[in-house]
Amino acid sequence: MLSVSDAEAIILNLVQPLDDQRDTEVVDLLAADSRILARPITSSLDFPHWDNSAMDGYAARYEDVQHSSTEKPAVLEIVEEIPAGYQPKSTIQTGQAARIFTGAVLPAGADTIVMQEKTRQEDKRVFILDAPKPQEFVRHKAAFYQAGTQLLPAGIKLNAPEIAVLAAAQCSQLRVYRRPRVAIFSTGDELLAIDQPLQPGQIVDSNQYAIAALVRQTGAEPLILGIVKDDPVALEMSITHAIAIADLVISSGGVSVGDYDYVDKILESLQAKIHIRAVQITPGKPLTVATFPTQNSALYFGLPGNPAAVLVTFWRFVLPAIKKLSGISEGWGPVFLKVRSHDELRSHGQRETYLWGKLHLIDGVHEFHKAGGSHSSGNLINLAQTNALAVLPIGKTLISPQEEVLVLQLSNG
Incomplete structure (x- = not known):
């Protein structure tokens, strides 16, 4: 069984980004x-396209205003008013200034802006009450x-x-x-569509909706292929179709070791190379990652069937893969933060454990609040409003309240 970090490295090494010539x-x-x-x-x-003013005020020659003060102001003649979008007509000479507004073109001859708060205007004269710095408030062309x-x-x-x-x-x-194409289907005889009446022993296929939403958030295009029954012939047809039309395929269910878990066997019959079968992670231990010998075929992810495991394995492994596939040049991996835990966090310590909840900013410090209720991989309900996953490494069975914890910060792609 692979460690989480080894699985991530294998997946990112398998991903080939979209081609910058063909896939644009x-x-x-x-x-x-x-x-x-x-x-x-x-x-x-x-x-900027030209020298311009960063402030409302007066455009002047620095040599005329460098010794200005309230007691001995420089007095300049106002020869022009220059609003934004106006081409100055005057060249500022010694003893002259132009009224100018933010963003307006600096007139020829001027090299400094005196902000209006440090001036007093009387008719066509302006009194400079404080010496500016050389070239102050001038935004130079091409700066x-x-x-x-x-x-x-x-x-x-x-x-x-x-x-x-x-x-x-x-x-x-x-x-x-172009947007990466991601084919999505769910497997299982117990699954039914959202608009079908629920019978005993059946469950609604929520995974397909969750995965499609996550895929859209990455900027990729989800290709929804529906529910496939636990039938080897139907599964083979669906997988063959999916790898032919998509850049990446995500199935949920059918990758464990049960009698009706056919995905890995079918992948092998299609000459796929299975790079990952299981990862030391909770939830999400059964995870299949495979490639195919045919050129331009999709990278295959077989996710577990339980809804919490689907979301955790997507956030941890599939999301970085889609980011790299999409053409983003760097920053594919997840973002981890060290924060304070509000709650007691427990795990069995045998696998890297992910507990879902919310990050809050408390008195300027980020704090992780674990979602209430069961953290079973089959509990979909308390996943709502999740924005972070607390990570307990292998061998760590307890994190006490107020103790530091590493969290995976979740975002929309």
Whole structure:
């Protein structure tokens, strides 16, 4: 049985990111939110585009105002008013200033902005009541970015700040990686669809909905293939179809050692190489990860059937795989924090144990609150509102209240 860290390393080594030539598409900027940039971006524009004012005030020559004070103010003639979006007409000469507003173009001859709070205006004259620093409040052309250099690198997720940068650079279309395709199906004779009447011994297939939601949160495209009965022929057909249409396949159930757990046997019959069969993790010990000999076939994840185990193994193993697959250049792995535990946390100590709950910020300190009720892998109900998993390493059976604990912080992809 593999350790959690060894399983993670094997999975990430198996993942081949989308190809930066074949697996890309051009999208409009308004459709680029949360997409992964496939090409570096450069711009022909400098940022700022020109010298401009960072403050409402007066544009002047530093040599005219460097000795100003309340007792002996410099007095300058106001020769022009320059709002944002206006092209200055004057060149500032000795003894002159221009009224200027934030973002407006600095007029020729001026090299310093005196903020208006340090001035007094009388008709067409301004009194400078305090000496500014040289070039104070001047934003120089190309100080933020120089035209022709790299503006954004490939392999980053485009969020609001990056979208704003691209808009400012007049980049209306850009090349991004296509969304990874993830096929999803559930296995088990006991499963029924959400709209079917529940019979004794049956359960509603919640895993398919949970996995599809998680896949969407990563920015990938879920391909919903439904419920497959515990029938070897039907399972083989479903697996064959799934690996042909997807980049990654996720099934739930059928990967343990029961008489009706057929997934591993069928994968072997399809000449798949099974890299992982079980991991030292609770919940989620039975975990199958396989690859196929055919070119461009999907990476296969066979997750356990119990709902808590499905979510934990997705967060711990599948999410990093989808991130790497999507073209993100770095930061695929989970984010761990050391925080204070509000509750007593227990495990048997034989496997790395994950307990679900919520992170709270208490008096400036993050604190983990374990979800109430049973932490059975079959208990779906108390998983609601989970945003963190407390991790108890092998051999650690108790974490007392107020003791430090490592937590896996959960986010939407």
